[in-house]
Amino acid sequence: MRKKTLSEPKSKPRKTNVLFQKRQMQIIKKATKLFMKKGYVQTSMREISRATGIDIRNLYYFIKSKEDILFLVFEMIHKREEELFEQEGLMTVDDPLEQLKTLIHEFIYYSYDYADEILLLYRESKALSKRLLKIILARESKVVSYLEEILKKGKARKVFHFEDASFTANMIIYQLSLRALRRWNMKKYSKEKLIDLLEKQILKSVLA
Structure with a gap:
């Protein structure tokens, strides 16, 4: 009979329970750091x-493949x-x-929490x-469509003014990813200051 390795659980958690999700999140976080450092490929x-400290045989219980991990990272975002x-x-x-x-x-608060994952999305x-x-x-298009809806409502009420809702929504989403994408050049700004600057910049571009 094969002996269990130290990292092998006595019984595998069901794929719907909290322990399974916790292990999967652990894999995602550790893999993200590796992808950022070495590259996905x-x-x-x-x-x-x-x-992760998880035996490779057990790793495949929690994820199907390396691509599955990358997909789950983006799903999480x-x-x-x-x-x-x-x-x-x-x-x-x-x-x-x-x-x-x-x-x-x-979105800015969340860009601090998921900075690596957002950069990974654009990179890989x-x-x-x-x-x-x-x-x-x-x-991604679904998220943009929600913002488009907000912008169109504001334009109909003469609160916002812009030429194209889809273009404007995409530009705003991109600006809100700025801290994650250019954090190496954003370190001088506190979270509160960055929120203030981005809010002023975005509102200036859409307010009627």
Whole structure:
């Protein structure tokens, strides 16, 4: 009978329970650091196994492949964005200006929490298969569409003024990723100062 390794659990957690999700998140976090340091292509599953302390045979219970990890990283980012719109009630707020200000604040806070993951999305999404990339791009488009809805409502009420809703929404989303994408040149700004500057910049571009 094969002996269990030190990193092998006595019984594997069900894929729906908290322990499974905790282990999966552990893998995602450790793998993200490796992807950022070495690059996605150059990182091996054995290196991820060593970094997580999970035997490589058990690693495949929690994730299907290296690509699966990358996909889950991007899923995590978009899930947090979608929760803001769908579960935290942003789309039920009547005032479009208040909606936009809330979005700015929340997205910047979250860009601090998920800085590595956001940068990884821009850097390594091309490594995904066409099928998975299509899913990720659809999720990204969904987030942009929520912002478009807010902008259009504001324009209809003569609160906002802009030429094209889709272009403006995409530009705002990009600006809100600025801290994650250019953090090496943003260290001099505190979180509060960056929120203030970005809010002023974005509102200046859309207020009627």
